[in-house]
Amino acid sequence: MKLQFLGATNTVTGSKYLVTAGSRNILVDCGLFQGLKMLRLRNWQALPLDPKSVDAVILTHAHIDHSGYLPLFARQGFSGPVYCTRATADLCAILLPDSGHLQEEEAEYANRHRFSKHSPALPLYTEQDARRCLRRLSPQAFEHDIDLGDGLTLRFSPSGHILGSAFVQLQHNHQSLVFSGDLGRLDSRVMAAPATLRQADYLVLESTYGDRLHDPSDPLIKLADIINRTAQRRGVVVVPVFAVGRAQEVMYYIHLLKAAGSIPDIPVYLNSPMAADATRIFHNHPGEHRLTGEQCDAMCKDAHIVSSAKESKKLNTRSGPMIILAASGMATGGRVIHHLKAFAPDARNTIMFTGFQAAGTRGAAILSGTESVKIHGEYVPIRAEVQALSNLSAHADYAEILRWLDGFEAPPRQTFITHGEPVAADALRHRIEETKDWQCTVPDYLQSFELNCPVAPVQVP
Known part of the structure; x- marks a missing residue:
């Protein structure tokens, strides 16, 4: 397998990961960049791949930083299935049209009050774009294997972040690749606890709160x-x-x-x-x-x-x-x-x-x-x-992340730390390496890796 990081590197937004396994190209998450202008501009730039070449999209959950690019991706030519859990499909049916509607509303407001530098200001995509892409959703149950073709299988397990949020487990040629998506709290009053995972050859792990602990008070x-x-x-x-x-x-x-x-x-x-x-x-x-x-x-x-x-x-x-x-x-x-x-x-x-x-x-x-x-x-x-x-917060802090990692029976060959600001991602990398002696990497934007043993970065000519 090959893994390329198209988002959620040095930031908590724009989650996108391209997985190539055999003849299959799979995009895990399809999120919008938010926050800093240099990040938001990426939403308007072409991805370094042809959307028509992607066989399927997999969503870890429905939050816009994980799903919000999907209407544009579909408009650009993606026509495959979008695998997600049933609750994620239900929530996307609300969130994505609303995202398009808000963008249209904000563009119209900017044009009416003439405060935009663009003339006219345009939405990234429309509500209608979002409604069209919903036809691609393929809702799936937790804890069953889904055949993606060419020996690649998918399984969703609950991650406890929001309704429908899931760990994504991919298997190909006896290798496993796990994406944490957003890891929920272990002791939430509202959400059920995240599932315990026992094994992964490679792990892509979020680090939103990788440098801090939540206030323990009520x-x-x-x-x-x-x-x-x-x-x-x-x-x-x-x-x-x-x-x-x-x-x-x-x-x-x-x-x-x-x-x-x-x-x-x-x-x-x-x-x-x-x-x-x-x-x-x-x-x-x-x-x-x-x-x-x-x-x-x-x-x-x-x-x-x-x-x-x-x-x-x-x-x-x-x-x-x-x-x-x-x-x-x-x-x-x-x-x-x-x-x-x-x-x-x-x-x-x-x-x-x-x-x-x-x-x-x-x-x-x-x-x-x-x-x-x-x-x-x-x-x-x-x-x-x-x-x-x-x-x-619905995100685990670093102590809760480490507790969840305790469920693994053996260290992954490599753990990729993503979905965190630079200080948070590096702090979590350091803690995991120091306390668990795992091999960790904080990838850069657009960096690629061949998933073999050991992990090798792909050299860009």
Whole structure:
């Protein structure tokens, strides 16, 4: 087998890995780059492969940094199947059209207000592009072998990150290659624990939190404190959330706090119809999470669902106390940036992040303490209180990653550390080498390897 890294190197976005096995070309993940401009520009550059030459795409899960390039890839000529789990297919049916719609909406807004450097500003792809590519999805069950042809087989195992998230296990000529995708928490309140894997000749391992540990304290305590403090100021808590996973978990925690009388009964707005749809999917996949049907219902019980753009704009004229949850989780686009324009300049309000903020995103800038961020061509001052609830992350920290690696009965021949900022990826490489004596590599963008023993980088002429 041959493995080439087309994304998720020195960054947590743009996940794409090209696997060549015999006559088969397989793309594992097909994600968008986000964050730094130099990364986002890659979305507009041609990939170093002909999409028509790819036989199949495999998705580890539905998050846009793993699936969001698929509509463009299909428009460029890819016509094969897209293998994924059933919940991933359900979520992609929500996330991908929404991604295309948001891009069209943002391009139209930029053209109307004339703040784009491009004339006209164009979407990377449209909602219709996204809906067309959904026809390629081939939903599969966990823990059964799928024949990809020429002796190559695929198996999905639960990774515990979000609904449908999976470890991808490929077998060819008695060699195994495993992709962790995004590795979930081992002790999540909401998601079931990741499956234990026993063997891999080669492992591609994420490192989002490879250089840090999650806060061990109960997130309910800090969440209650943030909400109560803001409510006393009659302020607004603005929560940028990932519509799949984080939105549901935060809503569930707010429900628990209200039921216990730990926070006041203030209005909660879920300004993401997509997140509401994703919440209903929890009912359809009970084996992948720890919640009962009643608890799934409780997620949305305390939230007012904001459906239209008109309702969304009206929220910005309301006074607190209230809580607004809106996508996107890194404040890169979507309705949340309109709420930041409205509420970030007021010191009574709070901006609360609940997940990793990639370098170059507005979320990362706000968390770093910047005095202002650029939104729609103008600088918005950040006077609101800024908080991070990092222990709500759906990614394993380095201790949890090491615990998951303990399940392997023998070291892989090589472990490739990806999907992390440079410091995080190198820190995890060092920890694995020092504590487990495994062979680790942090690959570069577009680097290729022949998967034999030992691993050999492919020389580029």
